[in-house]
Amino acid sequence: MDGVSSLPNELLCHILSFLTTKEAALTSILSKRWRNLIAFVPNLYIDDTVFLHPEEGKRDRPEIIQSFMDFVDRILALQGNYPIKKCSLKCLTEVDSVRVDAWISNVLARGVTDLDLLIILDCESDDNYRLSPKCLQSSTLVSLKIDGGIDIGWVAGTVFLPMLKTLSLDSARVDNFDILLLALPALEELALVDVIWKDEDVIVSSPSLKTLTIYDIYCFSNLSFDTPSLVYFKYYGCVPQDYPLVNMKNLFDARIIFMLQLPGAREPDDDHWFDQNVLSLYCESMPVFKNLKSLAIKSGKERGWQAIPVLLRNCPHLETLVIEGVLHNVTDKCGDACDCISREDKGRSLTSCPVKMLEIRGFRGTMKEMTMMKHFLDYFLCLKAMNIYVEENDPTELRFPEVSKCIMQMMEEYNKLSSCNVELLVTDYFSEKWTAKGRIL
Numbered sequence: 001m002d003g004v005s006s007l008p009n010e011l012l013c014h015i016l017s018f019l020t021t022k023e024a025a026l027t028s029i030l031s032k033r034w035r036n037l038i039a040f041v042p043n044l045y046i047d048d049t050v051f052l053h054p055e056e057g058k059r060d061r062p063e064i065i066q067s068f069m070d071f072v073d074r075i076l077a078l079q080g081n082y083p084i085k086k087c088s089l090k091c092l093t094e095v096d097s098v099r100v101d102a103w104i105s106n107v108l109a110r111g112v113t114d115l116d117l118l119i120i121l122d123c124e125s126d127d128n129y130r131l132s133p134k135c136l137q138s139s140t141l142v143s144l145k146i147d148g149g150i151d152i153g154w155v156a157g158t159v160f161l162p163m164l165k166t167l168s169l170d171s172a173r174v175d176n177f178d179i180l181l182l183a184l185p186a187l188e189e190l191a192l193v194d195v196i197w198k199d200e201d202v203i204v205s206s207p208s209l210k211t212l213t214i215y216d217i218y219c220f221s222n223l224s225f226d227t228p229s230l231v232y233f234k235y236y237g238c239v240p241q242d243y244p245l246v247n248m249k250n251l252f253d254a255r256i257i258f259m260l261q262l263p264g265a266r267e268p269d270d271d272h273w274f275d276q277n278v279l280s281l282y283c284e285s286m287p288v289f290k291n292l293k294s295l296a297i298k299s300g301k302e303r304g305w306q307a308i309p310v311l312l313r314n315c316p317h318l319e320t321l322v323i324e325g326v327l328h329n330v331t332d333k334c335g336d337a338c339d340c341i342s343r344e345d346k347g348r349s350l351t352s353c354p355v356k357m358l359e360i361r362g363f364r365g366t367m368k369e370m371t372m373m374k375h376f377l378d379y380f381l382c383l384k385a386m387n388i389y390v391e392e393n394d395p396t397e398l399r400f401p402e403v404s405k406c407i408m409q410m411m412e413e414y415n416k417l418s419s420c421n422v423e424l425l426v427t428d429y430f431s432e433k434w435t436a437k438g439r440i441l
Helices: 007-018 019-027 062-079 095-109 153-158 177-182 278-282 310-315 367-379 399-419
Strands: 042-048 086-091 116-119 143-147 166-170 189-193 200-203 211-217 222-225 232-238 253-259 294-298 320-325 357-363 385-390 423-428 437-439
Touching: 019 042, 019 062, 019 116, 042 062, 062 095, 095 116, 153 177, 177 200, 211 253, 253 367, 367 385
Parallel strands: 042 086, 086 116, 116 143, 143 166, 166 189, 189 211, 200 222, 211 232, 232 253, 294 320, 320 357, 357 385, 385 423
Antiparallel strands: 423 437
8 A cells, every 4th residue: 555645635745845846746647646736735946957858958949948838837827826835936048037927926926935036047148037026026925035147126116025034135136225125124134145236335224134144246335234133244255445334233243254356357366356464455444343242363374464453443342352373474564463573562452452261273382373472461451361272283393282381381481470360271172171271370
């Protein structure tokens, strides 16, 4: 006896909802019991690359494309007005845009809550699929992802998505972005990936937004944030010329990677787009992180520390500082946060910093690193604890026991000259337990 076929229709439809729509439709040939189950599947996964023949040249034949469009029409007609939860529509061939609009309107009318669109109607043309205004009007849609160069800029003033909480725009063409966000009063999560902006000045304004991710090589002239409820922020891209407005008063976690586009560069290659000292060129426009309590900095021999003093001064409530690799590129503009160059204001940015916990990773026990440690102890006046993770993978440096011993001796000497109370923890970076531990009083 077929145990699967004996299951209730509701459970069978739930199982079919994990398959692509083509695979779910193929089950109709199993028996009469399966013939019409596709009409009650709550999820649709329509992908022309799955439906069309993968052999080279066949998927571009007009009759093959026509059969795909007819298949989608039949599925939607068979389902009628049955409610739908999720719809993923991917069209990478020259499908009729009018029919695409009709398909999207169909699932929206049936109360879809999760909609994923990737539509590239003609790869060889500069004309992108222009999303119909009706495709951005829904009282049930909660999650929306738009990918593949879809143009939504021209419909910004007609958007009606009062329940939308998650919006992802990947390679979409956007205009009047501030107007678009006004139509999303419940928005909580926003992802902007390689967006094609028509405006040089971009404003991200949303009182309800909690999570924001920007991954974009587009060079903004001005980038503003009016996001008072924002908690998590990730940014990977070029440094804007200015931040006219930054309202992130509830920000808890920020991860930022800056790129630099040099004059004459048009393509993102290693020679023109990336510069390890990019922060130092934009110190004046660096925003103040009023609520930031934990900061992690990844350093290296090719990176300068010119921007570190400004960064520390712009974090007035910083409590924990993590530095991965204290060795860095020494220049005549090296900031006062290090001990590389003798200067009158040496350590000034550290003395005003309220850091209580300092964590150093990738420590190798070189004389320069030991000097930097002493510099931190001298100038971080609020320091209460220091964790040192020793790098054990470099055979040219001191082994862990030797490094630990040197650090403890330095701390003992420091203790004789200072009345501060600093707890020192030294460990192998990959160890789960402390191999050496000391408390310096």
